[in-house]
Amino acid sequence: GEDVEQSLFLSVREGDSSVINCTYTDSSSTYLYWYKQEPGAGLQLLTYIFSNMDMKQDQRLTVLLNKKDKHLSLRIADTQTGDSAIYFCAEESNYQLIWGAGTKLIIKP
């Protein structure tokens, strides 16, 4: 079946850039999403990218899509303590989202 993989943890220093990576398997995906889940809170849609794009930028967030390698990344510039959360990557497949297990972003002072 379809699969989405991400590293479980990422640790960065405050002020540095964070790059969270994700690989997926469904080459027919139309949209790919990044969601953020803060402790005790619901999912927050951060951004999404249409499959015919290779980059999307929104303030501190940059999404890169390499469709050939089926690789998606989320770059957070100038990482702050408020960015501490679990980041989920998801690919759309037949009107459902196939989710990664989430990457926990840890910010070091």
Place this chain on the structure above:
Amino acid sequence: GAVVSQHPSWVICKSGTSVKIECRSLDFQATTMFWYRQFPKQSLMLMATSNEGSKATYEQGVEKDKFLINHASLTLSTLTVTSAHPEDSSFYICSAIRQINTGELFFGEGSRLTVL
């Protein structure tokens, strides 16, 4: 702002009671909505696909008599957890397709259920 809204965001109930969670698409009509459950430290698990005006399609292993889904209108789907037990305590999330031809999918904020 949110395009899919869930209510309530947090509910605590006694064991044996039933709880209803609503999922609304705020500015579009959603013929298809999905319900998910998130287990601790795991990603979302799809429970069922809800189509307006017809019976929901449940994923394997999900009890349809336990988790009643009703999609009575193009903007509202409800999930009722019947005779809730502590093991039903979880985070329940819905999503709705905004554009059928492109598969643009938006998620609700989630509803946390705690069964005492």
